[in-house]
Amino acid sequence: MKQRMGRILATGLAATSLAGLGTLALAGPANATDTRCASSSKEYPTNGFNADVTVKLCIYRNWGGSGGSDSYKWATAEVSWGDSGSGKFENFDVQVRIEQNDADVKTRTCDFTSAINGSSSGSRTCRLPSSASYVNISGNSADGHVVANVNDDGDGNKTWGLQGTPKL
Numbered sequence: 001m002k003q004r005m006g007r008i009l010a011t012g013l014a015a016t017s018l019a020g021l022g023t024l025a026l027a028g029p030a031n032a033t034d035t036r037c038a039s040s041s042k043e044y045p046t047n048g049f050n051a052d053v054t055v056k057l058c059i060y061r062n063w064g065g066s067g068g069s070d071s072y073k074w075a076t077a078e079v080s081w082g083d084s085g086s087g088k089f090e091n092f093d094v095q096v097r098i099e100q101n102d103a104d105v106k107t108r109t110c111d112f113t114s115a116i117n118g119s120s121s122g123s124r125t126c127r128l129p130s131s132a133s134y135v136n137i138s139g140n141s142a143d144g145h146v147v148a149n150v151n152d153d154g155d156g157n158k159t160w161g162l163q164g165t166p167k168l
Helices: 002-026 113-118
Strands: 032-044 051-064 070-082 089-100 103-111 122-128 140-150 158-161
Touching (some): 032 140, 051 089, 070 089, 070 140, 089 113, 089 122
Antiparallel strands (some): 051 070
């Protein structure tokens, strides 16, 4: 009886395992997304409290298509701030770039002046490309900079170079 129960149990486990394998074999190819990010932070000397800004650059690669053979890439600059608002900036532009061996492949600049002046804290994202994805060989990175003009400081536009991402 013990031997028979062992065979029944083993047969049931084998059938369950094979059923699971059948399901795995029938599943289509899954898209996979790789990401590399880098963050930079800065405190701007402004009237009242100093404005604190963090920019997180990310580059993404999605392996999609038939058999995962196509590589689609895009980059973002996620800007978050605190202690801002009340017209502290005359200008606040964020540029995000996709680079290939430190040469610009695509760029996009987003004007966040109204957003950063409009609330004491918040966040916005600048996406490159804004709608479609960029397809290229491996070895791309995201980089960028901020061009900001603090209101009433008399210094005009100042460029803040951001920390670029590792290559993807």
